Amino acid sequence: MGDAxxxxxxxxxxxxxxxxxxxxxxxxxxxxxxxxxxxxxxxxINYGSVYPALRRVEARGFVKAEWGTSxxxxxxxxxxxxxxxxxxxxxxxxAWDRFSxxxxxxxxxx
Numbered sequence: 160m161g162d163a164x165x166x167x168x169x170x171x172x173x174x175x176x177x178x179x180x181x182x183x184x185x186x187x188x189x190x191x192x193x194x195x196x197x198x199x200x201x202x203x204i205n206y207g208s209v210y211p212a213l214r215r216v217e218a219r220g221f222v223k224a225e226w227g228t229s230x231x232x233x234x235x236x237x238x239x240x241x242x243x244x245x246x247x248x249x250x251x252x253x254a255w256d257r258f259s260x261x262x263x264x265x266x267x268x269x
Contacts, residue, residue, distance in 0.1 A: 164209040172204065172212045174255065177240065180222060186235040187213060213238055223246050 167256050181186065187209050194204050213236075217224045221244030229235040240248070 165227060173216055174248070175202075176209070176212050176216055176238075177221060177244055177251070179246060180228045180238055180240040180244070184237045184239040185235050186227075186229060188229070188235070190238075216244065219247075220244075227241075 179190050191209050211247050222238045223235045223241055224238050227237045
């Protein structure tokens with residue numbers, strides 16, 4: 160079994176990205192930092208993983224991207240959740256809740 164800091168299923172990262180974008184537009188750096196802060200360091204996602212996740216959800220129409228200027232005056236792509244992305248987030252959240260409940264039942268059995 161792997162380490163929670165390094166092993167993160169692709170679909171799970173996509174779900175995390177969608178959830179973080181629910182709060183408003185963000186660039187890849189902001190998303191990566193938010194993951195570390197919110198998870199209290201339990202999830203250390205590198206930038207090389209976040210950007211492919213952003214491209215995947217953008218290709219599926221769940222986010223849209225625009226170029227802007229970051230806080231340190233650098234050009235950055237900002238991603239924003241679309242209506243389809245909000246719907247997908249709700250669907251994936253329901254599936255995650257069912258999975259986590261089932262896993263909890265299995266782990267607590269016997």
